[in-house]
Amino acid sequence: MHRAWFCQLVAGLLLVAAPAAMAADAPSPDIVKRGEYLARAGDCFSCHTNAGGATMAGGRQVETPYGTISSPNITPDPDTGIGKWSDDDFYKVMHQGLGRDGTYLYPVMPFDHYTLVTRDDAMAIKAFLFSLPPVHAPRPPSHLEFPFNVRTSLAAWRTLFFHEGTFKPDPARSDAQNRGAYLVEGLGHCGACHTPRNALSGSKSGEALGGGEITGQGWFAPNISSDVREGIGAWSQQDLVDYLKKGVAPGKAVVAGPMAEVVHTSLQYLSDDDLNAIAAYLKVSPAQSLFPDRHLVSAPGATDYLNNCAFCHQPDGKGISGAVPPLVGNGVVMAGGPQDVIRTILGGLQAHEQYGPMPGLGTALSSQQVADIANYVRTSWGNTAPTTATAAMADDLGKTTKTMLSGTGDCTKIEPDSLATAVAAPGVAALLHQVDAGNMQQKIAAILPMVETGAKPAQADLVNGLTAAYCPIVKANTTIKPEQQVEWLQRFATLVYSGVATATPGQD
Numbered sequence: 001m002h003r004a005w006f007c008q009l010v011a012g013l014l015l016v017a018a019p020a021a022m023a024a025d026a027p028s029p030d031i032v033k034r035g036e037y038l039a040r041a042g043d044c045f046s047c048h049t050n051a052g053g054a055t056m057a058g059g060r061q062v063e064t065p066y067g068t069i070s071s072p073n074i075t076p077d078p079d080t081g082i083g084k085w086s087d088d089d090f091y092k093v094m095h096q097g098l099g100r101d102g103t104y105l106y107p108v109m110p111f112d113h114y115t116l117v118t119r120d121d122a123m124a125i126k127a128f129l130f131s132l133p134p135v136h137a138p139r140p141p142s143h144l145e146f147p148f149n150v151r152t153s154l155a156a157w158r159t160l161f162f163h164e165g166t167f168k169p170d171p172a173r174s175d176a177q178n179r180g181a182y183l184v185e186g187l188g189h190c191g192a193c194h195t196p197r198n199a200l201s202g203s204k205s206g207e208a209l210g211g212g213e214i215t216g217q218g219w220f221a222p223n224i225s226s227d228v229r230e231g232i233g234a235w236s237q238q239d240l241v242d243y244l245k246k247g248v249a250p251g252k253a254v255v256a257g258p259m260a261e262v263v264h265t266s267l268q269y270l271s272d273d274d275l276n277a278i279a280a281y282l283k284v285s286p287a288q289s290l291f292p293d294r295h296l297v298s299a300p301g302a303t304d305y306l307n308n309c310a311f312c313h314q315p316d317g318k319g320i321s322g323a324v325p326p327l328v329g330n331g332v333v334m335a336g337g338p339q340d341v342i343r344t345i346l347g348g349l350q351a352h353e354q355y356g357p358m359p360g361l362g363t364a365l366s367s368q369q370v371a372d373i374a375n376y377v378r379t380s381w382g383n384t385a386p387t388t389a390t391a392a393m394a395d396d397l398g399k400t401t402k403t404m405l406s407g408t409g410d411c412t413k414i415e416p417d418s419l420a421t422a423v424a425a426p427g428v429a430a431l432l433h434q435v436d437a438g439n440m441q442q443k444i445a446a447i448l449p450m451v452e453t454g455a456k457p458a459q460a461d462l463v464n465g466l467t468a469a470y471c472p473i474v475k476a477n478t479t480i481k482p483e484q485q486v487e488w489l490q491r492f493a494t495l496v497y498s499g500v501a502t503a504t505p506g507q508d
């Protein structure tokens with residue numbers, strides 16, 4: 001590992017020292033052609049080409065569970081594309097998921113799979129990209145929600161779920177099966193959709209190809225492991241090849257949703273040999289069966305923490321610098337009694353200083369779950385408070401913890417007065433009334449400049465004040481259920497925070 005780094009460094013220095021040699025070394029047409037084929041197998045086209053836009057010029061808004069992220073321009077344009085990138089820069093993206101300047105990339109770019117792609121293949125893909133006409137196309141802004149708009153929030157994700165890899169053929173398998181494994185696990189990144197994800201978008205490696213929900217898009221990518229009942233174990237080799245090539249396996253399945261695009265932009269271009277290799281590998285992939293026993297074995301509260309808190313406070317409890325406080329070694333968390341933690345979980349917290357708002361869970365969890373989470377955070381990552389939280393205590397505190405951000409309390413007052421006046425202006429009020437789940441981000445973007453004028457309010461005041469202004473409006477919206485009213489209000493608060501917390505590192 002250290003040696004690999006060292007070699008890359010030396011190679012990089014040589015390139016800098018001998019630019020002339022680089023130019024003389026133009027890739028052969030054969031390599032460009034192979035690169036195009038591999039780019040098809042990796043489906044780079046689908047994300048990096050916008051509908052109606054130039055090939056690989058980016059600008060497509062790729063959906064994630066946490067908002068949309070725009071894809072970058074990867075044509076050889078020197079200013080807005082990757083024209084100035086060295087071989088090592090490019091390999092670093094594919095192999096390590098690091099941008100040219102070393103920033104963490106969002107795993108929506110499936111580098112957790114591409115890490116298995118050989119350097120040779122990566123260089124062929126680069127040669128193909130550099131053979132395309134350079135297109136000047138700056139990257140449009142992304143619309144990620146807090147805390148996912150903060151690139152440093154990816155650090156813990158990487159530690160837990162990203163493993164730099166090299167493809168190792170399995171000697172027990174045929175050449176075709178190994179070629180299939182390389183394509184499925186690496187370039188083809190089938191598991192990006194077909195492997196279940198946990199609450200943090202990390203693929204569950206023990207459940208490879210066992211089927212996964214494509215969050216936010218309303219599709220489920222089925223189990224394609226060799227399991228006979230749940231997977232493709234009962235499909236013939238030809239069924240699979242037909243499906244992958246044409247989108248139809250007679251009597252078995254027809255592509256309908258996201259898979260239709262995969263076939264259209266990627267798999268239909270693959271050779272029969274490669275499609276047969278993919279099918280051969282799927283037929284011998286470890287059988288996964290998810291439904292009989294899917295419980296996670298863990299400490300009480302661990303799963304609830306992962307599902308409800310870890311987005312923000314991170315799996316390791318360290319929070320996100322400048323946006324979410326750490327729970328490790330935190331006085332409130334480690335206090336003699338668990339009451340404050342329980343109250344915070346139930347009621348949430350308004351934004352303070354640089355910190356964002358924390359939505360309260362109110363009645364969304366049972367009192368037992370709240371107590372378990374409280375005990376869990378008080379005893380994890382080196383925290384050593386006693387596990388004295390009980391369901392009865394949570395029940396009791398619930399009766400007096402009534403807050404706006406959990407939907408159990410009244411709307412708060414808009415402060416300071418200057419903000420209250422700005423918010424009451426007809427234009428702002430009209431926009432607030434138009435807010436719905438689909439347009440929330442756009443409406444907030446329109447409102448912010450209207451209330452940020454004059455004596456510019458402090459960041460936390462803006463977040464709390466606008467939320468307070470939206471609160472009576474959403475509560476009066478009888479077209480949605482009360483649970484949805486709470487959800488919209490909480491989302492509104494975090495989106496306003498995303499909109500104003502411009503000082504957070506790594507924003508696009």
Ligand code: HEC
Pocket residue numbers: 038039042043044045046047048062069070071072073074081082090093099100104105106107108109110114125
């Ligand atoms: C599922 C969508 C998706 C697919 C498939 C995909 N990418 Fe990406 N790619 C992205 C997104 C989104 C980003 C930006 C990530 C970020 O900003 O953190 C990105 C970033 C990149 C970058 C970094 C560019 C820069 O300016 O920093 C390169 C290079 C790249 N991709 C190349 C490829 C190649 C080559 C392939 C095919 C082998 C590919 N991508 C397939 C979505 C995708």
Ligand code: HEC
Pocket residue numbers: 183184188189190191192193194214219220221222223224231232240243244252253254255256257258259260262278
């Ligand atoms: C962008 C997400 C995505 C990617 C990447 C993807 N799939 Fe799919 N796949 C789906 C979805 C969703 C379905 C369900 C039907 C549909 O969308 O048409 C599906 C269906 C299938 C089916 C049919 C299963 C059944 O029981 O009906 C097979 C086989 C399959 N995919 C194989 C693959 C292989 C092999 C790869 C990689 C080369 C791959 N998929 C990559 C999303 C994806």
Ligand code: HEC
Pocket residue numbers: 146147305308309310311312313323324325327330332333340341344345349350351352353355356357358359361373374377494
């Ligand atoms: C949307 C992001 C988010 C989620 C989800 C979230 N928190 Fe928070 N949490 C925050 C922020 C931001 C603060 C700081 C709020 C402030 O003081 O302005 C905070 C504060 C806290 C505090 C108080 C810390 C202190 O120093 O005062 C505790 C305890 C806490 N959270 C526990 C939890 C637990 C347990 C969960 C899961 C049940 C959770 N949080 C879910 C963002 C979140």
